[in-house]
Amino acid sequence: MAQIRAENVEKHFGHVQALGRLHLEVETNEFVSVLGPSGCGKTTLLRIVAGLVPPDGGTVYVDGEPVTGPRPNTTLVFQHFRxxxxxxxxxxxxxxxxxxxxxxxxxxxxxxxxxxxxxxxxxxxxxxxxxxxxxxxxxxxxxxxxxxPEILLMDEPFGALDAQTREVMQEELLRIWNATHKTVVFVTHSIDEALVLSDKVVVMAARPGRIIETIEVPFPRPRPTNLRADPVFAQLRTRMWELLRTTEPEETGVAGG
Amino acid sequence: MVGVATDERSATGGRRAVRLPSRVEERLWWASGLVLVVVVWQVYAMLSTSSLIVGPWEVVEATGDLIASGELWEYAQSSALSFAIGMLIGSVSGLVIGLLVGRFRLVEITLDPYISALYATPLVAIIPVLIVLLGFGPLSKIVIVSIFVFFPVAINTAAGVKEVPRDLLELADSFCSREMLTWRDVVVPSALPFIVTGLRLSVGRGLIGVVVAEFETAVTGLGYLILSKSRRFLMAESLVPVVVLMIAGFVLYSLLKRVEDGMLERRRGL
Structure with a gap:
């Protein structure tokens, strides 16, 4: 059974449908990245999973229990550190x-x-x-x-860092994850970051926020530092790029905040 | 917003780079400013033919006399005690009410008209009334100081609590913090510089409260000393308590300013 299961999760902000009937499953000890352009609702999804905001429809289950508020076995890492x-x-x-x-x-x-x-x-x-x-x-x-915690929710944790620091932190996180094996949901808008870190990448599109594709990342662990040179990496990168581009032509979602 | 600390020193507006004075230079100018005013005052007093104009030297002499006679100590003690107790009661109650107003919207809506109206009222106006109610003893003075101190502390505390970053409150939530622990870990520390600003502003008001109350009750205290000496045209002696009050106010104000600057320093860039 999946450790985290989101069923039909919906969220509205006024007239904007931030999330529309979204399904997501994350297995125990799995590292899942949620990749998407700015404004696709990925952070909202994370906050709902964390129990910080309730969904307007649907339910998130963690270990089979519906989430009604923040849970002691789940923690967040924030973009702006806090x-x-x-x-x-x-x-x-x-x-x-x-x-x-x-x-x-x-x-x-x-x-x-x-x-x-x-x-x-x-x-x-x-x-x-x-x-x-x-x-x-x-x-x-x-x-x-x-x-x-059993579950680590990370909301663009390296988004506020410069490019070099970002890569160093990615390596550190991989090393730590290999040592601790938490279940991780990692929100990012960087394709490279998602590929380097995850077992599975969930690609989202905006308006309404929804998952358009789930991609298994085949690289073995521990991952080599020159992973980016792997031809499969380039293929997956291109595929995700296409996915993001077809859904959101004006916001390709690599550079922006 | 009332009493938010600003840094006057940052207000440089020159078009070209100005050489900043060194520490020593600053000290030197600061000291000369002090000396200059005292010297001018002394010269003016010496040139004046009126016996009502006294110079700083006469005030120093009068201070010696009042210390020797034990009067200054006795009256200062009486004022200080009322001031301290009033400060304590006023700031603790101001803190509690300020925290509640800042954190709970409904408390704010309920209390805000009273707090705003009374903060805008010249509170000296209620002193005679309070003295009639509470008598000529220390109780009146303590109550008056408490009321004077209460408002700046309450208003600044409330403002500080409202400024607590939502991000940090959400952080506390995400770690399953209970309300009381969120107060301890996030709300109070975050609002602390505002609270200290409130205390700093309340020092001056508290001293006004003490002195005016002593004018009215005319029984004891530095205010009474000023009153009784000036009524007998003992100008130098009546200025002694004024100087004492000035020094007390300045010391307390500067101390709190330092505490505040230290806190803001640690929050830089965040």
């Missing part, structure tokens, strides 16, 4: 544990492996404003991992 500016990096990472009633000192101990996992050693006492965007997102990632 760190608490008045807390140090380690205390931001410890945020979820502190909410679960853990004492500050113990929480700082507990998060140490996660700080190491994302490569934040030496920056534990830094405040967010003292960190670069890439480092801030490492904090965001460690914060999500520290509560050891």
């Amino acid at each position: 760190l608490l500016p008045w807390r140090t990096a380690e205390d931001n990472v410890a945020y979820g544990l502190r909410l679960r009633g853990m004492a500050k000192r113990q929480a700082r101990e507990e998060v140490r492996p996660y700080i190491e996992m994302v490569g934040l050693e030496g920056f534990e006492k830094s405040y967010p404003y003292q960190l670069s965007g890439g480092m801030q997102q490492r904090v965001g990632l460690a914060r999500a991992l520290a509560i050891d």
